[in-house]
Amino acid sequence: MSSVSPVSALPLALDAPWLAPQIEQLRRARAAHRFPTGLLIHDERGAGGEALARFAAQLALCREPQAPCGRCRDCRMFAAAQHPDFIELHPIEDSKYIRVEQVRELTEQLVLTAHGGGATVALISPADSMNANAANALLKSLEEPRAGVTLVLVSATPSRMPATILSRCLRLRIASPAQAISVAWLTRVRGDGPWATVLEVLGDAPFEALDVDAAALAQLKAETDRSLSDALGGRMDIAATAERWARSETLGLRLACLETWITARIDDAVGAQRQSSELRSSTHLPESASDMNIAVLLRLLEGIYELRRLRLTSINRSLALEQLLWQLPRAGQRGGARGGIDR
Ligand SMILES: [Zn+2]
Numbered sequence: 001m002s003s004v005s006p007v008s009a010l011p012l013a014l015d016a017p018w019l020a021p022q023i024e025q026l027r028r029a030r031a032a033h034r035f036p037t038g039l040l041i042h043d044e045r046g047a048g049g050e051a052l053a054r055f056a057a058q059l060a061l062c063r064e065p066q067a068p069c070g071r072c073r074d075c076r077m078f079a080a081a082q083h084p085d086f087i088e089l090h091p092i093e094d095s096k097y098i099r100v101e102q103v104r105e106l107t108e109q110l111v112l113t114a115h116g117g118g119a120t121v122a123l124i125s126p127a128d129s130m131n132a133n134a135a136n137a138l139l140k141s142l143e144e145p146r147a148g149v150t151l152v153l154v155s156a157t158p159s160r161m162p163a164t165i166l167s168r169c170l171r172l173r174i175a176s177p178a179q180a181i182s183v184a185w186l187t188r189v190r191g192d193g194p195w196a197t198v199l200e201v202l203g204d205a206p207f208e209a210l211d212v213d214a215a216a217l218a219q220l221k222a223e224t225d226r227s228l229s230d231a232l233g234g235r236m237d238i239a240a241t242a243e244r245w246a247r248s249e250t251l252g253l254r255l256a257c258l259e260t261w262i263t264a265r266i267d268d269a270v271g272a273q274r275q276s277s278e279l280r281s282s283t284h285l286p287e288s289a290s291d292m293n294i295a296v297l298l299r300l301l302e303g304i305y306e307l308r309r310l311r312l313t314s315i316n317r318s319l320a321l322e323q324l325l326w327q328l329p330r331a332g333q334r335g336g337a338r339g340g341i342d343r
Contacts (some may be wrong), residue, residue, distance in 0.1 A: 009079035010070035013055040016048050016185055016206070018177040025172065026056050030067065035060055037145045038169035040127070041154045046205020047176045049154040050125055057086055057121040060150045074118065084115035089124045098124065100133040107141050110149050119148045127153035128160040135162050142168040182206035186214075194218035201256045212253070220250055224257040231328040242322035251317065252308070259304050265331070266297045296331040300324060 013019045022041075029035050039056055043049025058068035058078050068075050077083040089106055091098055106122055114120045122141075124130070130138065142151060142165065151169075158166060177185075179199050186195040186209055193214035201221055202208050230236045245254050269292040303324045307317070 009068075009075045011051065011055040011058050011068060012189075013048060013051040015189060016051065016177075018181060019048055019052050019055075019174065022052055022172045022174060023055060026059055029170075030059055035150060036170040037150060038142045038165075039150065039152045040158060040166065040169035040171045041152065041174065042158050042171055043154060043156055043174040044176045044204075045156055046202065046208035047174045048207045049156070049174055050123075051207060052172070052174060053123050053125065053152045053154050056150070056152050057123055060119040060121050061086060063118055074116065085118065085120045087120075087122045089122065091126075091129050096129060098127075098130045098134050100131070100137050103130065103134045103137040107137060110141050111146055113146075114148060119150060120146075121150045121152060123152045123154070125154035126157075127155040127165075128157050130161070132162070135165055139164055139168075176204035177206060179204060182209070186210065190214070197221060201253070201260050217253060220253055221257045221260070224254060225261055228258070228261050228328065231325060232332040234329050236325070236328075238325045239322055242325055243318045246318035246321050255304055255308050259301065259308075262297055262301050262304065265292050266294060266301070268292065269294045269297065293331050296327055300327055300331060303327075 013023060026035075039053075041049045041053050041056075043052070055068070058075060061074045061078055061083060062068040062072055063074060064072050068078075070079075074083065078086060087106055087109060089098055089102055092102070110120060110122065124138075138151070141149065145151075153161075153165070153169060155161060158171075176182075179196065182199055182204060183195045185206055186193070186198075190210065194217075195209065195214060197218045198209045198212060198214050199206070201217060202212070227236060227241060231238065231241075245251060248254065273294070303320075307320055307324070310320075
């Protein structure tokens with residue numbers, strides 16, 4: 001089933017103002033016939049590394065003077081994910097790694113002449129998910145490339161990649177845009193919505209925000225915030241809530257909401273503590289430095305990281321979440337000196 005949407009065949013990256021300098025650099029390289037064989041896009045999560053990689057690929061594949069033109073056969077095939085000389089490599093399904101077999105298959109294709117007689121582009125993302133063998137297998141394509149081959153690597157943590165690969169790539173760095181810029185861009189691309197709230201939950205990751213239902217996420221956040229305030233006051237049915245959250249398809253986003261809430265409480269508590277130490281010399285020592293126990297909050301945050309990282313079965317997820325939620329009432333008890341009720 002290949003439904004080609006009627007949207008423009010121009011790359012999405014062109015719309016993102018924070019990618020403009022990198023786009024300009026790539027255009028200049030092409031105009032000077034110095035398009036790199038190896039391109040490493042060093043991005044931050046959700047900042048648009050893959051979108052820029054697709055722009056670079058289309059720029060290399062389109063043969064019009066004003067590339068990427070969005071109208072030619074190359075551009076149309078590329079936009080429809082049908083270009084025979086564009087190859088993508090990602091970890092397969094649930095695997096965390098790009099396997100050596102995948103890279104070998106790619107390198108075999110790269111030595112062949114392009115189907116369309118033009119450029120051949122391979123996009124590898126996240127490139128740091130290649131293990132040592134896979135990276136080694138790729139090295140030859142970077143060292144002795146066939147003319148017209150471009151390898152575009154995308155990684156948020158290139159430090160995990162071998163120096164032999166890194167030294168053969170032109171590196172383009174993308175930093176996450178300021179929230180106001182992301183909100184303006186999302187509003188333009190996706191229409192009005194609670195984008196600031198979405199970014200608060202997802203972090204400064206506008207390209208990740210692009211795929212979420214903003215209204216639904218804002219609602220999920222509001223509901224989570226309410227539940228957590230209830231939990232602090234001991235008004236949450238913890239077992240039932242943990243089970244409901246763990247079973248839901250929105251668990252990943254729910255955990256992001258939890259993380260946002262806890263991080264905000266830590267910020268508040270640290271801010272209050274700082275304020276109180278500044279006032280310590282005064283006669284009016286505030287009654288409470290903070291209403292929240294920072295140590296418990298930090299442990300909770302760690303637990304959530306863990307839960308987000310692990311792929312657990314649904315039963316384990318529910319139990320792990322329940323254990324975390326049981327700590328919440330204790331987070332509401334100030335200081336470490338006072339013993340909490342241990343569960
Ligand atoms: Zn074109």
